[in-house]
Amino acid sequence: MYNFDYTRAGSAEQAAQILTDDEDATLIAGGQTLIPTLKQRLAAPSKLVDISGIDDLRGITREGDRLAIGAMTRHAEVQTSDIVRDAIPGLAELAGLIGDPHVRHRGTLGGSVANNDPAADYPAALLALGATVTTNKREIVADDFFVGLFETALDEGEIVTRVSFPIPKAMAYAKHRNPASRYALAGVCVARLDQGVRVAVIGSGQDGVFRWEAAEQALTADFSTGALDGIEVDPDTLMSDIHGQADYRANLIRVMTLQAVGRLQG
Incomplete structure (x- = not known):
């Protein structure tokens, strides 16, 4: 790894401000993609901004005909959630197919969505269900969110805070x-x-x-x-x-x- 500074953000607003002030800083959530990338020296951020401790970014709720999942919610939490299994059982099954147990207990919905790996599973669910990605700045429908390999519509300093899924038939x-x-x-x-x-x-x-x-x-x-x-x-x-x-x-x-x-x- 290259040398970098580390800071633990207390809120999404604080994390966004750090990213705005330092264009070479990057977020770390579950770290399932970023850590291997750092180990291989394929990335050299000046600072890692850890958002894993922000409670406001976690949680699963049903809001009428939609299912809302916080960005820091782990794959394993989606897999085992009774709320998800009741509302969209297929989404719980998808989460259970991600990686292995280690990845599912560390990786997060927001990290997967923001990284947009072409082989990642969650983007298929977002696009098929017509989900909406909420950030610290705006809402982006899935059809507009994914724009290319490892590319999304996120701007500099923009952080995914949750994803809202319409409950399908x-x-x-x-x-x-x-x-x-x-x-x-x-x-x-x-x-x-x-x-x-x-x-x-x-x-x-x-x-x-x-x-x-x-x-x-x-x-x-x-x-x-x-x-x-x-x-x-x-x-x-x-x-x-x-x-x-x-x-x-x-x-x-x-x-x-x-x-x-x-x-x-x-």
Whole structure:
């Protein structure tokens, strides 16, 4: 690691002010991505601003027809929450598929969302459910929040404080994991909402998480596995690497979508 200063913020406002005053400072929440990055000397922040002790950023509440989860809420808390299991059981199941027990007990919703790793699971849920990301400055709908690989609409000094999910009629998530890293080669979240069906894909897109609109239209008209017959993702829009070529990922996306739809049908 490179040398850096460390400070523990007492509030989101204090953390934001530190980031504004020092453009080389960075936040640390669960540290599941940042710490390995620092160890490999791939990042050299001047200061780490620890927000893990800010109680206002934690918690899970149901607010009418929406589920609100604080940014510092751990994956394991989402996985085991009775509130989440009652409102959006598919979201609890998704949280239980993240990483391993260590990652789930340290990693946070806000950190995952803000980092926007192309293989991260939560972005699929946010995009499929049409969630809203609340920051210390504004609210950003999921369709506008994720803008590219490891890129979001967050401005300098802007901190995710919570995420609000509309409670769907049903939601299911399926992913195919790399057997070594456990990251998704393809993950698909299918949500049935009053406005129709939304399908979000992670692990495969050249620009990160994306909506599969052709599948959404077909499933809105006929929610069945048969509705996906003849519908495929264009491989030219997908990534190829040592773990899987684009055409392989295109097939995985279709298979994972069929699995998710099949679970909801069952």
